[in-house]
Amino acid sequence: MGIPMDDIHAPTVASGPTSAPGRNGRDVSSLSLNELFEEKTRLEAELKALSSVLDSHGVTMSTTLTTFDGYPRDDLDIAQIRTTRARIIRLRNDYKDVMTQVEKGVHAHFAQLQQQNATCPTPAATAPATDLPPITTPAIEEATSSQAGIIETPFAKINSVVEGSPAAQAGIKAGDRIRSFGHINWMNHENLTKVAEVVQRNEGNVVLVKLVRQNESGEARDLSLRLVPQRNWGGRGLLGCHLVLV
Template sequence: MSVDLNLDIHNTSTNDTPDTDVSPFLLLPLPTSPPAARSEAKTLLELSSRLDSDISRHITVLTSNQVTMTTPLIDAHGFPLANKDLMAIRTAKQRINVLRNDSKALRDRVAKLLELAINGDAVQSTSISAGSSCGTSPQLKAFAKVNSVAENSPAQSAGLFPGDEFVKFGSITAEKGLTALAAPGVVVDGTSIQIQVRRSGDVISLTLTPRAGWGGRGLLGCHLLPL
């Protein structure tokens, strides 16, 4: 009688709780529209949180056995460690490695989705209202950098230039990060947003008004990169 030892490492757990399997999402082609990108990014961010919970659950197996990911499972004489659940430890280590790889791949895909959502529709420029300088504010951390500004775009009208670093976008700061700009309701056609950017060491306040139909792609007309 033969025994099948080919285990599905995505669906075998040390406590019979299935781990989150994100492989179907990673195999899909990237969406082509910003709304679809935002929707998928939201789903994947929720899955990322579940992956973190799965990893924590397996780490608990290691801590309960008083070992870490790098702890040898044999003693100085080459014998298996006593009083340890070696099978559970090996399985937990394997699962943690798999889940961490999945988590990295998921974050990479989310970054691509957010770039499409933000630069293709959600994060684009606004019209200029005020260009007052707030002076040097080292306590404000930048979370996005303007890579390019389209001609005649809302971003250009707002006074944005390549190299400007966003420290505040409405109520969004570095604590929430660039991903928050892709959320529904953050960038709305015709609704002005107070922004702050760091330029040459100074923090400058501007008013950005997203606008459709300005002649280019998206509502802002600028390309942002995460910092």
């Protein structure tokens, strides 16, 4: 359900943005929550920029870089694409590490607040202790809503949609790129097998689908749609659409 990624080599050519000096290999477990959120934002920005590098070449992470007979394609900057892909893979791993620490930090922060309030339930105790890391309210809300550590990179594309199907009724269109399908995203879709599991488990229930859609002028916009997998709609399957990896 997709083309395997080419072997990655890392020639010494520019491939777009690079991390801030000294950040690679840093032990993120030593960072405060606010520093973790800053690192998260930085990684997201760099991943977005690197994704734009691939877009400028008209390729994705899985586009084949060789001809049918095994020769490098002469219409692509193979060196830059491979370097960019390698960088994206490393940054995705860094991002997972950062978000794992964010989740731990947020849980620890609230646990400490609850313990403090339980032992000293006074108005003064409701304020954060001075030894707690300073965390802004938006940062806490962001961590609470995205504890799984998701950067919503599209991982699948809608290849076709059957008229009158559950997918069509939800407003999904051919060409849409899926950012998340329920709790499934680019880090855990496992070649789309987990998407199929979510569909099977949620027959008759609402599944939130986040996607990106391009208009005729090439402008992209984010959408959140409510999809209800169901049978007996007049066609095959529970969705009535075909997904492929991007």
